[in-house]
Amino acid sequence: MPTRIRLLNGAFALVEDPFTTVDDDTAIPPGDVIISLTRFQAEGERLLAECRKVGVRLESHEEVEALTYDLPRLAVVALVFPKFLDGRAYTYARLLRERFGFKGEVRAVGDVLREEAGYMLRCGFDAFVPADGSTPEDWDRATHRFRHVYQRSVDGRSPAYVERGE
Amino acid sequence: MRALTANRLTDGEVVFWKQGQWVERFADAELFAPDDAEAEAAEAHAKNQITLVVEPYLIDLMESEGLWAPVSYRERIRALGPTNLNHGKQEEGGAFVEALLHASGAARSKGRVDLIRRK
Amino acid sequence: MYQYDTLDKEFLADRSAEFRGQVARRLAGELNEDQFKRLRLMNGLYLQLHAYMLRVAIPYGSLNPTQLRKLAWIARTYDKGYGHFTTRTNLQLHWIKLADAPDIMDHLVSVDMHAIQTSGNCIRNVSADPYAGATAEEIDDPRVWAEAIRQWSTVHPEFTFLARKFKIAVTASPKDRTAAKTHDIGLHLKRARDGSLGFEVMVGGGLGRMPHIAPTIREFLPANRLLSYLEAILRIYNRQGRRDNIHKARIKIVVASLGVEEFARQVEAEWEKIGTAPDLPDTELARIRGAFAPKTFEILPAVSEALEAARAAEPAFARFARNNLKPHKQPGYGIVEVSLKAIGETPGDATSEQMEAVADLAERYGQNDIRVTHEQNLVLPHVKLDDAPAVWKALAAVGLATPNMNLVSDIIACPGLDYCALANARAISVAQNIAAKFADQDRAELVGELKIKISGCINACGHHHVGHIGILGVDKKGEEFYQLTLGGSGAEDAAVGQALGPALPYDRVAGAVDTLVDVYLRERKDGERFLDTFRRTGVAPFKEAVYADAN
Known part of the structure; x- marks a missing residue:
């Protein structure tokens, strides 16, 4: 079974991925699936009615707002x-977490590299499918590299100006 | 004729291929005839030397004062150093440096075009 | 001047340690060049023609003597004993070895410096008025806000992989010394009738292939809401900036294609949703403001007898004072411009000895304050007029007293084909050739304000579009040619220059500039600058003269 790096309670672990990522030309297999936005818009209702978990894969040129209505029913946004x-x-x-209050898994897929771990974590990603063979240990190191941050973001870390006041 | 050039990984120095080695002086560079497939073979080999050099590529040469000079102006500056200060490779002087300094009629800039395409 | 505290220092140390690890992985072959390139670029390390180049960030162009001395020491120890100040008020070191770069970074960190975000598609080093805190024109100190932006933009989690690079400038004077309208965001600090501070927000300026002067999208933004508003603009840009065409990727294209009104509407809508969360609390703003608290100035007469005596005794000093000494808000003080444009030298270059001399002067006479201008000069912003003759003498001793501020030989030039891997043609030697034509200071002063800006390629690091005379190097079949534009301005009256005519070969450029100046001297009316005359006459008389010469 494929795996992904998952952030759970502040720790990174390599865990099995119960979701099958299905492209638009393949028949939908049984079980939990991640499908494209286009396919979700056509078949989402039916799949959700089948009592399985459904995730949506959002390409970078697609609008995250297209998901707002369905977010409470989605398990994953990739x-x-x-x-x-x-x-x-x-x-x-960030919008999924801060504006739309999405509580499910936000997964980074594609050209996902350990150097970007810190940025991803701060923006609210909690699952990662790295393209560089990096391990949970690599991700843990990468996200703890900086003792301080300068901005508020999703991860709740205190920015420098708050730390200074403490 | 042609030559194979790159920048050395550790310090960025402009280097030229010479029978499997990298040398700093353009005057020492190995020359390849235009149809010599050894040039491409050397380039392919160099591309695998990732801990030695960065972005190796072939440059075209032309005759100047009985010696060879890069066709493109950019490659002449790489072989000599900047023109505003005399502290690049040109500092050393010598016949090859003089020939490069005087080479005129810069024509095609194939060296640079290739490099840009590669990026 | 803002002092880095433990948090800032630890942040820089962590960043330097990360970089050291990345270089080690590259040298060991664990990273190939493609993988490493973006990492070194995020730390300002380029590979250029002859060596690596390190672009050191100088936030809002502000340096203290310790920092400048360290830069001089780094240049002497790891480079060839000089550095190049850029139009982004950074310092480039052109002969760096990769193996030395991690040590250099640590040395920078030891004086609260770094090279973060001096390259890459992120928010670049923020710039501000080099006269900040010294000029009577300003209504508030723009550095307070530039420092807030520096912190906010440093390793921003959301905005480090934008469609393209992103530049912000802050000014608080009617006279714009930052070229604000050529920035992705230009911020002009203003005071409302009720005394409150706010920004005029200009978005979508930029040079490069398609030059744009930034339109205003909001006349008055309450100053304490700056960061949330920036966040809204950056978010719109991150989502809509084009990623399919690098030449259309800057925010100027988003603004132009949506239209200013629609862009502004989207920003306002996003800003409303963001709320105040990103804005700095008043306590932090007060802390930053405290760091830029006005210097303690002595109470002095407005007219300095020592200065007037030196002016009368030394014609050379009188000339320097006339051109390089600018009014200060405090009576008895002046702003000293240090020209890095000595005739025949490379514009923007300073040797280690020169940097040390300026550091010494700042310490002895200048309240420990040094600025870098986008026009590639240095500034000692707080010098007692009584001390100006001594400062002049010391500058002259190291070749830094060229009295040519804003004159024809005060030329901006990028490094061009002599160093840069992107360039099509040389820029430095064109500047040198032009400056040589105007080595006669009397003639240069007769000509008056004339801003020549030279870029070695269309990326426009030399700001050629906004030069009164702009010069762009192009490649024609391997030969260097130059396109001239006239009538541009990067100041408050910003405009993009107009093409003069067909490109000229390298050896005709300086002569053409000479001809343009002759036309101006012939055509000008009372008090007109070159720019004013051009705007009145249009391109015709200039074009005719230059291309008549060609025939």
């Missing part, structure tokens, strides 16, 4: 980094 340089998914992750 945000695609087509290239590490395409940083739109950072904004989507």
Whole structure:
């Protein structure tokens, strides 16, 4: 079974992925699935009625707002980094958490590299499918690299200006 | 003729291929005939030397004062150093440096075009 | 001046340690060049023609003597004994070895410096008025806000992988010394009738392939809401900036394609949703403001007898004072411009000895304060007029007293093809050739304010679009050619220059500038600058003269 790195209670672990990621041309297998936004819009209602967990894969050019209505029913939103340089998914992750209150898994897929671990964690990602063979230990190291941060974000870390006041 | 050039990984120094080695002086560079497939073979080999050099590529040369000079102006500056201060490779002087300094009629800038395409 | 506290220092130490690890992995072959390139670029380390280049960040162009001395020492120890100040008020070291870079970074950190975000598609080093805290024109100190932006933008979790680079400038004077309108965001601090501070927010300026002057999207933003508003703009940009075409990826294209009104509407809507969470609390703003508290100035007469005596005795000093000594808000003080444009030298370059001399002067006469300008000069912002003759003498001793501020030989030039891997043509030697034509200071002063800006490629690091005379190097079949533009301005009257005509070969550029100046001297009316005359006459007389020469 495929795996992904999961952040649970502040710790990174390599855990099995119960979801099958299904592309648009493949028949939907039984069990929990992650499908594209297009497919979700066509088949989402039916799949959710079948009492399975459903996740949506959002490409970087798609609007995260398209999911707002269905978010409470989604188990996973997988945000695609087509290239590490395409940083739109950072904004989507923040909006999912801060604006739309999404409590499910926000998963980073695509060109996902350990160097970006800190940014992803701060923006609210909690699951990662790395493209560079990195391990949970790598991710743990990468996210603890900086003792301080300068901005408020999803992770709740105190920014420097709050630390200074303490 | 052609030559194979790159920048050395550890310090960025401009280097030229010479029979499996990298040398700093353009005057010491190995020359390849335009149709010599050894040039491409050397380039392919160099591309695997990731702990030695960065972005190796072939440059075209032309005759100047009986010696060889890079065709493109950019490659001449790489082989000599910057023109505003005399503290690049040109500091050493010598016939090859003089030939490069005087080489005129810069024509095609194939060296740079290739490099940009590679990025 | 803002002092880094333990948090800032630890942050920089952590960043430097991360970089050291990345370099080690590259040298060991664990990372290939593609994987490493973006990591070194995030730390300002480029590979250029002859060596690595390290671009050191100088936030809002502000340095203390310890920092400048350290830069001089690094240049002498790890480079060839000089550095190049850029139009982003950074310092570039052009002969760096990769193996030395982690040590250099640690040395920078030891004086609260770094190279974070001096490259890459992130929020770049923020710039501010180099006269901040010294000019009577300003209504508040822009550095307070530039420092707030520095912190907010440092390793921002959401905005480090934007569609393209992103530059912000802050000014608080009607006279714009930051080229604010050529920035992705230009912020102009203003005071409302009720005394409250706010920003005019200009978005979508930029040079490069498609130059744009930034339109205003909001006339007055309450100052304490700055960061949430920036967050809204950056979020709109991160989502809508084009990622399919690098030449259309800057925010200026988003603003232009949506239209200013629609862009502004989207920003306001996003800003409302964001709320106040990103804004700094008043306590933190007060802390930062305290760091820039006005210097203690002596009570002095407005006219300095020592200065007037030196002016009368030394014509060379009188000339320096006329061109390089600017009014200060405090009677008896002046702002000293240190020209890095000596005739025949490389614009923006300073040797280690020169940097040390300026550091000494700042310590002895200048309240420990040094600024870098986007026009590639240095500034000693707080010098007693009584001390100006001594400062001049010391500057002259190290070749830094060229009295040419804003004159024709005060030329901006990028490193160009002599160093830069992106360049198409040289810029430095074109500047040198032009400056040589105006080595006669009497003639240069007769010509008056004339801003020449030279870029070696369309990326426009030399701001050519906004030069009164702009010069762009292009490659024509391997040869260096130059396109001239006239009538640009990067100041408060910002405008993009207009093409003069077909590109000229390298050896005709300086002569063409000479001709342009002759036309201006012939055509000008009372008190007109070159720019004013051009705006009145249009391009025709200039074009005719330059291309008549060609025939």
